[in-house]
Amino acid sequence: MSRAALRIMLTLILISISLYTLQLYNRPKLLHSQDSAFGALLVFEENGERCMNFESMHDLGRQSCIRLANPKQLVFAYTRMMMSALYLNPHPKSILIIGLGGATLANALADIVPNAIIDSVEIEPAVANVAEQYFYYQPGPRQRLFIDDGRRYVEQAKQQGLQYDMVMLDAFDVDYIPVHLMSVEFLQQVKSILSPDGILIANTFTDSTLYQQESATYAHVFGQFFNVELDNRVIIAVNGTLPNLSTLVHNATALAPQLTPIGINLEESLSLFTLSNVPNDDVPLLRDLTAPR
Incomplete structure (x- = not known):
């Protein structure tokens, strides 16, 4: 050779x-x-x-x-989109997260809003265990963890007169959002535990077959809301009046030094905000008795 x-x-x-x-x-x-x-x-x-x-x-x-x-940099676009809800209220004092997962949102919020009480609700104990062991989640006086169904927790919070400045919905089963966490009745319960001008943030899919029905359902309860869309759709609704664009820009600019290190680009994130279209009256609402099983 x-x-x-x-x-x-x-x-x-x-x-x-x-x-x-x-x-x-x-x-x-x-x-x-x-x-x-x-x-x-x-x-x-x-x-x-x-x-x-x-x-x-x-x-x-x-x-x-x-x-x-x-570990503090947000990997998924939808988590960055949900965090941009801080543009509506940069200083929430009380936050409820339904769906803990790997505690990505809870940990990021604990760093950026250090004076807030963050309650996380997770239905599956194994998920909570893994979040603590492998994803740096540390429950405590400011990071409170409740093993419960999200809707049951909201119902109990309403009975107790609790109020939150921000509620984040990020609960999924194997297929999609559990149906009892999408209905008019559930969203009305969530609205009842929001403080005046409190914010609801919901992670959904852009390609969901329920897209129009979800839009109609949120609009029925909250009126017009913000769509923040990329691969996922994040719905941001307010228990009051939506802030104008100049308010979003002002708050985003003030938060940029804290949000940039975790992967949120100010201009890009603001460009994703659009006002929801008014759904047609013939779009059926998602209700407890009619939500698809």
Whole structure:
């Protein structure tokens, strides 16, 4: 064999070894598996990220992810979109999050709004356990955790006369948002625990078959709201009057030093805000008795 042919062969071997090594590096590494009501809850690392998901490490619809090199930076666009609700109220004193996941929102809010009380409601104890063990969530006097169904918690909060400046809905089952957390009746209950000018933020899908019905349902309860859309749609509604654009810009500018390090770009995030269209009267509302099962 000539020297040239030998060099080519060695080069090909090195390339093969490098590709194999890269493939091994990119393969998800399972850290934890735990039974839950929604199937096996998995925690794994891949491409410098630690993620939580049900059943599969290869599903793109992951529940939560953090970057190992910078855990405070928000990985998912929808979490950045939900955090931009602070443009409406930069200083909420009380926040309710329904759907803990990996506590991405709860941890980010604890850093940016240090004087707020943040109550998180999670129906699945396994998720809460994983959030504490693997995603830096630390319940305490300011970060209060309740293992409960989100709707039941809201009903009890209403009975107790509790009020929140901000309520975030980020609860999903295997398929989509649980139907009892989408109805007119539920949103009316949420509105009843919002302080005057309190804000409701809901994570939904842009490609949901219920898109128009969700719009009509939120409009029925809150009137016009903000759509913040990219891959997901985040609905931002107010128990009062929506602020104007100049207010959003003013608040966003003031928050930029805190939000930029976690991956929120001021101009980009503001550009995603649009006013909802008034839905047609013939669009059926989502109600407790008619919500699709």
